[in-house]
Amino acid sequence: MSRMQSLKKIQQTCGYDFKNINLLEEAFTHDSNRVNDRTIPTYQRLEFLGDSVLNLIVSEHLYRSHPDFNEGQMTNKRKELTEAVKQAQIAEKLNIKDYIVFGQSVKKEQFSRYHSFIESLIGAVYIDGGLDASRSVIKRLWEINDNSNTAANTSCVIS
């Protein structure tokens, strides 16, 4: 499968088509690629941004779908939904390791921080398509089935 076909596949899985495919490439480029060229953009800046996007989308989901939750309950639930172990599950489900471009210094089979690329993917979607697109991708990946963007709903299902 060519790189373009491969990237097409993950976009289909996420339910989002990038206008600027370079953002998706950047999200999947490990910093080990920068050894010989410090100007190559790698995933970390998008990961920084994606972390904030994920945080807001999950916070908003909890705020709207759980009008009965106080701030402490929402904080605990958000932690559960955004922690690395949850993102690692999603990375596994997406086979994200098949998409990451490493430099020569990293042995792919020994690498374990694939969860980081879920946030860089979300950051890339945000820059490419904005908050609504990010919300849609996150709810799809997290399997959040509710109408929390439009109305309060306490019967949501979170996998």
Added chain:
Amino acid sequence: MSRMQSLKKIQQTCGYDFKNINLLEEAFTHDSNRVNDRTIPTYQRLEFLGDSVLNLIVSEHLYRSHPDFNEGQMTNKRKELTEAVKQAQIAEKLNIKDYIVFGQSVKKEQFSRYHSFIESLIGAVYIDGGLDASRSVIKRLWEINDNSNTAANTSCVIS
């Protein structure tokens, strides 16, 4: 000055008119009002949400206006821009203490956590007007003068 005139004034200062003024009232209602009625909505749920909104807006601002920053530099700068002391300065500038509704158990002159109401205010703007309105209010209050929502710009001024 009546309560409505008072709330009009802070909306003018923020550059945002609420469609649902009850959200602004909720943002400014301290939880000491709930002593006799646990169903009264108070600021904390909006503060929880506003914290995430502020985090994203500042992250996006740094991502776009500082393409030269790595994730560590952005994290440090975000901390500086979002910490309680910065929010306390803004609360002071807005005279936010004049707007807060306390229950009888709190002595207004002894209360010191006014910075919390900046985040609840931001959360209320987000629910009422969405992300663009929140960005506009935050940039106004934080005195961030750039075009970071539309183009990379390294000449931003942050007060």
